[in-house]
Amino acid sequence: MKIDYMQALKRTNNALGAWLIHGQEPLLEQNLLDEFRKEWRSKDIERQRYDIQSVHDWKNVFNALNSLSLFSQQLAIEVxxxxxxxxxxxxxxxAFIQHNEQNLLVIVMPKQDTQSLKSSFIQTVEANGTLVSLQANYPKDRQHILEIEAKKLSLHLENDAWPWLLEHHEHNLLAAKNSLIRVSDTFPELANVGIKELHSCLQDQSRYSAYDLSDSLIAGHFEQSIKIYQYLIATGEPSTFILWVISKEMRLLMQLFEQPHQGIQLGIWKTKVHLYQKALQRLDAQEFLNWPSLLLNIDLSIKGISNQKPELLILQAIGQLCGKVLFR
Structure with missing residues (x-):
């Protein structure tokens, strides 16, 4: 079964079997996974996460799905x-799809091109499970998604303010949502927010964006990356968004190291493949082994589950992407 983001949000309750979600909209991915996790917490379903770095890692995923712990009756695995x-x-x-009727497998991938969607793997999930495309191609779809986010904040924008907000963020939904949070904090008592209020609240945010941070990290510009990171935090970007940027670049580099001639297939823009290849030449591949645990530690620290400071861990990750080891 193939469904879109809005349909998927309505189907997270009691979801079982295999789900594959793919796209290049971090807000939609974040929202959908949040709905899944909320469901799992409410029903005390054990959650495990696996980061796939080679085809051999899939064996660990299916071993886990077929072997519940003594304290769990149901298992949800994120890949x-x-x-x-x-x-x-x-x-x-x-075998999992045919015989396992109590566990859930949620596979999270970057946007898949037409050729990838024809692969036996994705065709199997689509035919026997749920395939979710995380995309909002049209302005009305993007506005509808952001209107839902605004409603959560008890925020109402005037009609002509929506196109301005989307254009200001180059149609980046996650950045637009973060700006809605800032606008809500700035004008908590205002019934209707228009372009004038948006402009006064957000005009300074155009200095740096997440795209600037990505470009700086891949180029290995450590000082500039720190400057952009500090700016993004100071202007209201949440640490979860910074983690997403860092995580995306780390995973692309690890995948490109394993598949050096598959840059475009991995989701890297054709004009930027050579920059990623140059970054691999600069970096020590042995450090890649530490990246998954570092990303996990950042995630746990942001959520308050660990005692480590997320700021220091994020600085460490920025340093490693730029070829500098700050802490051991």
Missing amino acids: HGNIKPDANGLKLLK
Whole structure:
């Protein structure tokens, strides 16, 4: 079954089997995963996460799905990455879909092109599970999604303010949502927010964006990356958004190291493939082994689950992407 983002939000309750969500809209990915996790917490369903760095990692995923712990009756597993299972992994996927009626597998991948969507792996999920495309191609779709976010904040924008907000952020939904949060904090008592209020509140945010941080990290410009990071935090971007940017670049680099000639297939823009290849030449591949645990530690610290400071861990991640080891 193939559904879109809005349909998927309505189907997270009691979801079972295999789900594959793909796209390049971090807000939609974040929202959908939040709905899944809320469901799992409410029903005490055990959650595990796996980051796929090679086809061999899929075996660990299916071993976990087929072996519950003593304290769990149900298991939900999140898989993040862009490496599809091999023939043996596909066999294990089909066995899971056919015989496991109590667990849930949620696979999170970057946007898949037309050719990738025809692969046996994705076709198997679509035919026997749920395939979700996270995209909002049209202005009315993007506005509708942001109107829902604004409603959560008890915020109402005038009709002509929506196009201005989207154009200001180059149609980046997550950045637009973060700006809605800032506007809500700035004008808590205002019934209707117009372009005038948006402009006064957000005009300074155009100095740096997440795209600038990504470009600086891949170029290895450490001082500039720190400057952009500090600016984004100072202007209201949440640490979760910064983590998403860092995580995306780390995973692309790790995947490109494993598949050096598959840059475009991994989701890297054609004009930027050479920049990522140059970054690989600059970086020590041995450090890649530490990146998944570093990303997990940042995630836990942001959520308050660990005692570590997310700011220091994020600085460490920025340093490693730029080829500088700040802490051990």
